[in-house]
Amino acid sequence: MxxxxxxxxxxxxxxxxxxxxxxxxxxxxxxxxxxxxxKKYLKEQTTRPLWMPDxxxxxxxxxxxxxxxxxxxxxxxxxxxxxxxxxxxxxARHPDEFINWAPIMLRDFxxxxxxxxxxxxxxxxxxxxxxxxxxxxxxxxxxxxxxxxLDFYNKLFQYYxxxxxxxxxxxxxxxxxxxRKVAESVEKERVIPWKQFIFAGFxxxxxxxxxxxxxxxxxxxxxxxxxxxxxxxxxxxxxLPWQEAGLPLHRIFKNLKIDRPxxxxxxxxxxxxxxxxxxxxxxxxxxxxxxQLLAQWTSSESTDSPVxxxxxxxxxxxLIPLLTSLPKGETTYNVTMGYPLTMGSLSQFLxxxxxxxxxxNEQTNRTYATALVLSMLQNSSLQFLLHAxxxxxxxxxxxxxxxxxxxxxLSCFKEEDSAVADTLFQRETNAMLIFERIxxxxxxxxxxxxxAVDRGERFAKDxxxxxxxxxxxxVMKKLFTVVSGNENYFSLKVFQKVFTRLVAGSEISLKGExxxxxxxxxxxxxxxxxxxxxxxxxxxxGMLPKNSSADSFVxxxxxxxFALPLPDEENAIFAYHFFxxxxxxxxxxxxxxxxxxxxxxxxxxxxxxxLEIEAVKANPNLHLHHHFLKIEPGNHPDENNISIPKxxxxxxxxxxxxxxxxxxxxxxxxxxxxxxxxxxxxxxxxVSDGVKSNLEANVFGTVVHEVLEEVYKPFxxxxxxxxxxxxxxxxxxxxxxxxxxKNYPSGDVTHGKNLxxxxxxxxxxxxxxxxxxxxxxxxxxxxxxxEKELQQRLVLPDGKEVIxxxxxxxxxxxxxxxxxxxxxxxxxxxxxxxxxxxxxLLSESKYSKAxxxxxxxxxxxxxxxxxxxxxxxLFSLRNLSDGFIEPGMQADNPxxxxxxxxxxxxxxxxxxxxxxxxxxxxPDSSNCEWCDFKTICNK
Numbered sequence: 001m002x003x004x005x006x007x008x009x010x011x012x013x014x015x016x017x018x019x020x021x022x023x024x025x026x027x028x029x030x031x032x033x034x035x036x037x038x039k040k041y042l043k044e045q046t047t048r049p050l051w052m053p054d055x056x057x058x059x060x061x062x063x064x065x066x067x068x069x070x071x072x073x074x075x076x077x078x079x080x081x082x083x084x085x086x087x088x089x090x091x092a093r094h095p096d097e098f099i100n101w102a103p104i105m106l107r108d109f110x111x112x113x114x115x116x117x118x119x120x121x122x123x124x125x126x127x128x129x130x131x132x133x134x135x136x137x138x139x140x141x142x143x144x145x146x147x148x149x150l151d152f153y154n155k156l157f158q159y160y161x162x163x164x165x166x167x168x169x170x171x172x173x174x175x176x177x178x179x180r181k182v183a184e185s186v187e188k189e190r191v192i193p194w195k196q197f198i199f200a201g202f203x204x205x206x207x208x209x210x211x212x213x214x215x216x217x218x219x220x221x222x223x224x225x226x227x228x229x230x231x232x233x234x235x236x237x238x239x240l241p242w243q244e245a246g247l248p249l250h251r252i253f254k255n256l257k258i259d260r261p262x263x264x265x266x267x268x269x270x271x272x273x274x275x276x277x278x279x280x281x282x283x284x285x286x287x288x289x290x291x292q293l294l295a296q297w298t299s300s301e302s303t304d305s306p307v308x309x310x311x312x313x314x315x316x317x318x319l320i321p322l323l324t325s326l327p328k329g330e331t332t333y334n335v336t337m338g339y340p341l342t343m344g345s346l347s348q349f350l351x352x353x354x355x356x357x358x359x360x361n362e363q364t365n366r367t368y369a370t371a372l373v374l375s376m377l378q379n380s381s382l383q384f385l386l387h388a389x390x391x392x393x394x395x396x397x398x399x400x401x402x403x404x405x406x407x408x409x410l411s412c413f414k415e416e417d418s419a420v421a422d423t424l425f426q427r428e429t430n431a432m433l434i435f436e437r438i439x440x441x442x443x444x445x446x447x448x449x450x451x452a453v454d455r456g457e458r459f460a461k462d463x464x465x466x467x468x469x470x471x472x473x474x475v476m477k478k479l480f481t482v483v484s485g486n487e488n489y490f491s492l493k494v495f496q497k498v499f500t501r502l503v504a505g506s507e508i509s510l511k512g513e514x515x516x517x518x519x520x521x522x523x524x525x526x527x528x529x530x531x532x533x534x535x536x537x538x539x540x541x542g543m544l545p546k547n548s549s550a551d552s553f554v555x556x557x558x559x560x561x562f563a564l565p566l567p568d569e570e571n572a573i574f575a576y577h578f579f580x581x582x583x584x585x586x587x588x589x590x591x592x593x594x595x596x597x598x599x600x601x602x603x604x605x606x607x608x609x610x611l612e613i614e615a616v617k618a619n620p621n622l623h624l625h626h627h628f629l630k631i632e633p634g635n636h637p638d639e640n641n642i643s644i645p646k647x648x649x650x651x652x653x654x655x656x657x658x659x660x661x662x663x664x665x666x667x668x669x670x671x672x673x674x675x676x677x678x679x680x681x682x683x684x685x686x687v688s689d690g691v692k693s694n695l696e697a698n699v700f701g702t703v704v705h706e707v708l709e710e711v712y713k714p715f716x717x718x719x720x721x722x723x724x725x726x727x728x729x730x731x732x733x734x735x736x737x738x739x740x741x742k743n744y745p746s747g748d749v750t751h752g753k754n755l756x757x758x759x760x761x762x763x764x765x766x767x768x769x770x771x772x773x774x775x776x777x778x779x780x781x782x783x784x785x786x787e788k789e790l791q792q793r794l795v796l797p798d799g800k801e802v803i804x805x806x807x808x809x810x811x812x813x814x815x816x817x818x819x820x821x822x823x824x825x826x827x828x829x830x831x832x833x834x835x836x837x838x839x840x841l842l843s844e845s846k847y848s849k850a851x852x853x854x855x856x857x858x859x860x861x862x863x864x865x866x867x868x869x870x871x872x873x874l875f876s877l878r879n880l881s882d883g884f885i886e887p888g889m890q891a892d893n894p895x896x897x898x899x900x901x902x903x904x905x906x907x908x909x910x911x912x913x914x915x916x917x918x919x920x921x922x923p924d925s926s927n928c929e930w931c932d933f934k935t936i937c938n939k
Contacts, residue, residue, distance in 0.1 A: 113176025332517035338507030
């Protein structure tokens with residue numbers, strides 16, 4: 001069994017040819033990357049001087065053979081828009097809308113040309129199919145929308161035909177048109193500079209590429225070298241089911257009339273392989289495990305060269321986390337892959353900046369959205385441009401406004417940052433001026449990054465800022481080409497869409513030294529390369545293979561009928577890359593995210609299932625292992641078992657709380673989550689205020705309570721006068737406004753969500769007071785107190801006292817019966833206050849409202865023990881129809897329930913102050929949903 005690397009075998013083929021033949025030979029690969037490895041193997045296998053044959057990727061070959069030059073696709077979009085205006089005249093769409101169609105249209109044109117489809121026949125068939133879809137069997141006429149819809153499909157061929165003719169007149173073409181031109185007339189258009197062709201390592205060919213090879217074979221010696229395995233080419237030979245990895249190859253063999261392809265190996269069914277499937281909870285565990293595994297491999301006495309090891313990222317987004325997890329030492333790492341430009345901090349900054357300008361331009365008062373300003377200023381890329389971004393951020397937050405004027409924003413920057421701030425916050429409506437401002441900023445940033453790199457500052461290297469700048473300058477060059485020729489169409493919105501599409505289609509090119517160190521790459525970068533040791537990360541379904549769903553105007557069934565590319569063909573190509581990578585590998589580790597609930601996670605790739613079910617049966621020398629990563633409590637912090645012991649410092653703070661007093665809210669917080677109580681009451685952690693552009697629930701509740709306090713104060717120790725109460729309805733706007741001045745001083749409630757919230761707040765108060773008036777007319781009440789502060793000492797079993805304190809919203813009476821009322825601005829369900837067992841108050845946090853009301857009742861009864869008739873309950877301003885809601889109790893008179901509740905209260909306080917009882921997380925994850933501290937415990 002020959003276990004030589006594929007490119008080593010290609011080198012042998014070349015060395016067996018004469019020098020004269022080599023001078024006339026071109027080696028064609030699917031991509032450019034194998035060339036450097038081929039040169040290495042040629043050098044290793046000969047000591048004599050050697051003329052290197054020409055090496056081309058298939059794209060380079062066709063470009064050289066074609067009389068046409070490929071026009072940039074984005075330029076073609078706007079050429080299509082010109083054609084659209086010619087065809088539609090006054091009915092032409094705005095470029096802002098058409099720019100969404102153009103990429104889809106162009107992709108369909110390219111697919112049709114690459115597949116050598118009769119384009120006129122394709123679009124004729126498509127328009128008829130669409131007409132049939134819209135046909136009304138009842139004979140009714142089509143709507144205007146349906147007519148426009150069908151008219152668009154009827155004209156698709158016109159777009160294609162006019163674009164093709166327009167480009168051809170200038171010696172240009174789309175990529176598909178260039179491929180078709182070469183395939184159909186390769187020898188007529190250009191003098192071919194080679195006399196021998198070697199096509200090596202192809203696993204899929206378009207119809208145009210197949211036809212090119214057939215045409216070349218008629219006139220020149222053409223050698224086809226395949227890197228394939230019996231496992232997926234002849235699966236029946238090994239009692240295997242059909243393998244998708246071999247599907248494109250079988251089609252090529254059939255179309256090129258290849259009966260017995262060269263170099264079919266049987267590594268996957270015979271050679272020794274050690275494969276481990278690792279289930280890792282969360283992506284961070286994947287990269288941490290990889291770092292640990294590499295540390296083991298590099299510290300062992302293995303004789304394998306580091307270059308024989310590859311880390312393959314099915315999800316390119318893991319690159320930066322991986323780089324921070326790789327073991328440090330003498331081992332070098334070579335990153336050669338495309339990292340999505342959209343993931344770079346610099347492109348994210350520019351995207352935010354352009355979005356900010358677009359939104360500001362749409363605002364009638366030309367203000368800036370504060371949230372976007374803050375997001376932009378917090379971007380790490382600005383550390384090179386601004387001296388004190390934190391100071392500006394802090395001042396902007398202090399305004400607490402949803403929108404800020406330009407002058408307000410600029411006032412937040414220090415003098416040394418004023419020039420950059422002025423550039424960032426200029427108002428522009430012209431796309432070319434925005435382009436110039438972006439270029440100015442990028443060049444300024446490049447200058448400062450260059451200085452930082454020269455100084456050896458680590459930040460620039462760690463964030464791949466240099467590569468981001470390089471890629472973005474290429475994007476801006478393309479953008480300039482488009483903008484400068486189409487300024488009339490470039491509104492800010494069009495500029496934003498074009499920029500976003502350019503960035504989304506671009507990568508940060510990371511090119512290192514491929515012949516040294518452990519290789520870090522994406523799956524496509526592994527093509528034709530072989531490694532002894534391979535680690536594959538993100539081996540999940542949806543990543544391996546990636547989900548593919550490119551937009552198209554041609555539906556699936558018609559694409560299939562005309563042999564246009566389909567998603568299952570893309571999957572088959574990816575399956576080949578996966579299994580080909582395993583062919584000569586000896587040790588393979590595949591890590592997948594086992595955590596469920598997130599897209600692309602939880603389910604391992606179907607390729608891994610194939611290994612488990614099929615490959616192990618076909619190859620007795622394939623040893624498959626399973627490993628499930630677990631975070632051991634002894635070695636790593638267990639995210640689900642945080643436990644804080646009560647140190648002497650904590651006990652002192654608890655003693656302070658004893659003397660200061662605990663409110664029902666604090667006690668409910670402990671019942672809900674002891675750890676939350678610890679963070680809030682012991683450590684006194686504060687959540688970052690940020691910009692509260694929307695009026696929050698606590699402010700809403702405070703305003704409601706203050707307004708009702710002011711409304712009812714005049715009636716203390718008097719019957720509540722319904723006529724006077726009715727008069728307060730017209731004063732609500734004023735009372736609400738006065739409360740907001742105190743509780744929301746910088747907030748803007750004149751428009752947007754805040755205005756709606758204030759209207760809801762006023763409506764709540766109106767409905768409550770109107771209902772009060774009706775109830776008081778039926779049953780008059782004397783008001784005893786509003787916002788009554790009470791406190792009471794409770795002696796615990798250890799003899800120590802604890803102060804319990806609270807503020808009762810309202811106390812009134814009818815005759816001798818006193819009523820304690822609590823206002824709630826949210827919904828209150830009766831099931832949340834009606835408990836069956838007293839212990840439920842401590843074990844189920846949903847009864848917090850009942851616990852709070854009972855605490856108020858206990859405080860009142862302890863302060864006024866002569867009270868014989870006491871009614872407890874609450875009003876929900878959101879569901880007033882439920883009236884006065886009383887908590888369920890296990891006793892009929894105050895003395896009985898008072899004793900029961902005091903037992904519950906004593907048990908709770910004993911637990912809180914017990915030095916041997918740690919602060920732990922709540923077992924109920926639903927309590928974590930709105931917790932301010934959930935990012936700390938990561939529950």
